[in-house]
Amino acid sequence: MRRRRPSLAALAPALGTALTLGMALAVLAAGPALASSYRYWSFWDGGSGGGTWSYATTGPSLARPADGSVQGFRFAVSRDAGAEAARPRAAADFAAICGATPAAEGTKRVALVIDFGVPADAPAGEGPPQEGPRTACAQVAPQATAAEALASVAKPLRYNGAALLCAIAGYPQQGCGEPISSPQDTARAQTPDPRAAPAPSPAGPDSGTGPSVGLLAGIAAVAALAAAGVWQSRRRAR
Incomplete structure (x- = not known):
């Protein structure tokens, strides 16, 4: 059939x-x-002022920088922590920041770089309080943490219930590490910022050059x- x-x-x-x-x-x-992106304050270690930044391995409330150290903070939208996070846009230069502050017995000097970021990274309805990074020399007790050094020069600080640093000098007024959804x-x-370094080109088969x-x-x-x-x-x- x-x-x-x-x-x-x-x-x-x-x-x-x-x-x-x-x-x-x-x-x-x-x-x-x-x-996959988050808006938050990242914390950086500049060591003893060698000019380069490395992502801090502990939070500012646990880090106890030595005299002559440089600590950095940057507000930005980053894909994740570490290598992808935006670094402070000023050099980790202890001499340039604390050179005019004489050493005093019973204290230590910690150079701080506070970078409020760019307008494109600001929450809706807000903007960075100043255009470029702010630097300050904190002279604090020998056992002071990086958070205590920061509080001495950039109040008010804001933390959430998990002790995550949410705001420096009152910026931003709201939000804390929220995802960009x-x-x-x-x-x-x-949105690219003309003053920022270009982001690395994506690699791999899904880089936008083909299907x-x-x-x-x-x-x-x-x-x-x-x-x-x-x-x-x-x-x-x-």
Whole structure:
């Protein structure tokens, strides 16, 4: 007996299901991670004034800088902590900041760089209180923490219930390490600042120079599911 081939109408449900699932997979894989950036004060260690910054491994309330140290704070929208976070835009130069402050017995000098960031990183309705970084020489007790040194020159400070530093010199007035979750905030946060160093170019197969990984995954899913639908329809038609 001659086998009857499945008609296009018979294959339509299987193909429609395959296309729908494939498109859903493509959207999920290719969609941007809108909550992958955070707006917060980052804390940096400038060591003994060598001019370079490294991301601090402890919070300012635990760090106890030695006499002659440089500590930095930067408010910015960053993808994560560490290498991706924005550094203070002034050099970690102890002599330039504390050179005019004489040493005193029973105290230590800690040079501070406080960078309020750029307007593009400010919360809605606010802006940095000054355009460039602020520097100050804190002369505090030998056992004082970086937070205590900061409080001596840049009050008021604001912390949340988890002891996260939320505001320096009252900025920002609201918010504390919140994720940037809306497309409008993400676009606003990514507005380039002409004074800032250019961000590194993205690397990898999903760098924007060709089809995204999500799109290719969706196409592959469509093809696989469509083939499965055709095979199943042919089995039923036998």
